[in-house]
Amino acid sequence: MSAPELHPDLTLLGPLLGTWAGPGSGSYPTIEPFAYNEEITFGHVGKPFLAYGQKTRDATSGLPLHAEAGYWRPAGPGRLEVVLSHPSGLLELQLGTIEASGDGGGAVIELRSSAVVGTPTAKSVTEVHRRFELSDDGQVISYNVSMAAMGQPLTHHLHAELRKQG
Amino acid sequence: MSAPELHPDLTLLGPLLGTWAGPGSGSYPTIEPFAYNEEITFGHVGKPFLAYGQKTRDATSGLPLHAEAGYWRPAGPGRLEVVLSHPSGLLELQLGTIEASGDGGGAVIELRSSAVVGTPTAKSVTEVHRRFELSDDGQVISYNVSMAAMGQPLTHHLHAELRKQG
Numbered sequence: 001m002s003a004p005e006l007h008p009d010l011t012l013l014g015p016l017l018g019t020w021a022g023p024g025s026g027s028y029p030t031i032e033p034f035a036y037n038e039e040i041t042f043g044h045v046g047k048p049f050l051a052y053g054q055k056t057r058d059a060t061s062g063l064p065l066h067a068e069a070g071y072w073r074p075a076g077p078g079r080l081e082v083v084l085s086h087p088s089g090l091l092e093l094q095l096g097t098i099e100a101s102g103d104g105g106g107a108v109i110e111l112r113s114s115a116v117v118g119t120p121t122a123k124s125v126t127e128v129h130r131r132f133e134l135s136d137d138g139q140v141i142s143y144n145v146s147m148a149a150m151g152q153p154l155t156h157h158l159h160a161e162l163r164k165q166g
Numbered sequence: 167m168s169a170p171e172l173h174p175d176l177t178l179l180g181p182l183l184g185t186w187a188g189p190g191s192g193s194y195p196t197i198e199p200f201a202y203n204e205e206i207t208f209g210h211v212g213k214p215f216l217a218y219g220q221k222t223r224d225a226t227s228g229l230p231l232h233a234e235a236g237y238w239r240p241a242g243p244g245r246l247e248v249v250l251s252h253p254s255g256l257l258e259l260q261l262g263t264i265e266a267s268g269d270g271g272g273a274v275i276e277l278r279s280s281a282v283v284g285t286p287t288a289k290s291v292t293e294v295h296r297r298f299e300l301s302d303d304g305q306v307i308s309y310n311v312s313m314a315a316m317g318q319p320l321t322h323h324l325h326a327e328l329r330k331q332g
Contacts (some may be wrong), residue, residue, distance in 0.1 A: 064170075083255060
């Protein structure tokens with residue numbers, strides 16, 4: 001089947017479409033720092049949302065670490081809603097903004113959790129902030145994630161820099 | 167890469183692994199009845215969860231209808247936690263049970279939402295029950311979904327019967 005036309009509400013989010021890969025690093029007061037390789041995919045089916053998936057592997061062993069799956073929804077001009085599931089038993093509802101930046105293909109996305117819900121066996125996470133920056137003519141995504149978890153205040157947790165594949 | 171070994175906590179859930187496809191039908195007091203074709207995939211990476219994805223298409227037009235993505239986690243013997251994201255802006259946290267049934271490869275899974283969270287632009291859903299039955303020597307999944315939404319009490323919403331592919 002031919003690819004469907006991009007929904008007009010996705011104009012600002014369109015540059016995210018595709019597969020992105022690169023290295024990242026994580027830290028948190030309760031754990032040892034770690035390094036990972038990540039792959040993110042954004043897809044669409046012609047409707048006004050992007051399907052989002054993310055997987056990371058340990059930079060040394062290559063073994064699977066984390067994953068996330070969910071959807072990004074435009075919610076009016078420059079506004080975003082993101083719903084995410086984690087295999088660790090967490091659900092994130094993120095609200096935020098997307099703004100074009102720079103001369104060509106750049107954008108800044110700021111997301112803040114309005115709800116974080118965990119299953120009975122999940123670790124306690126109460127707040128997650130995510131900031132994505134699209135740069136280098138839309139060829140690089142870098143992001144920072146901060147979280148409040150395990151009794152810690154909002155603290156930097158993850159940073160990665162991913163390059164568009166293919 | 168070779169497929170990783172199934173985590174021992176996934177023994178009961180293992181028969182779900184793979185791709186399932188078939189027809190379904192939906193109804194609800196607030197909408198016209200509809201027919202769809204569905205594909206579900208369950209995957210694993212060697213860790214104690216299954217990655218779950220679902221997509222439906224209109225039975226007549228073939229256009230995309232719904233999708234879901236999330237993770238299924240064993241939470242002690244016969245107990246399950248499921249986290250799901252919907253492109254409609256909903257998050258479901260489901261808790262329930264899995265029990266082997268019949269002589270070979272059968273199982274019954276009962277899930278009830280302990281939380282349903284929606285973005286500001288999502289429709290109001292307050293409760294979702296899901297029942298899956300694995301039968302025919304583990305070759306068929308049928309399910310029923312009921313939900314309380316848009317001011318309606320818990321009401322039957324979806325039924326489908328999917329056959330294992332490949």
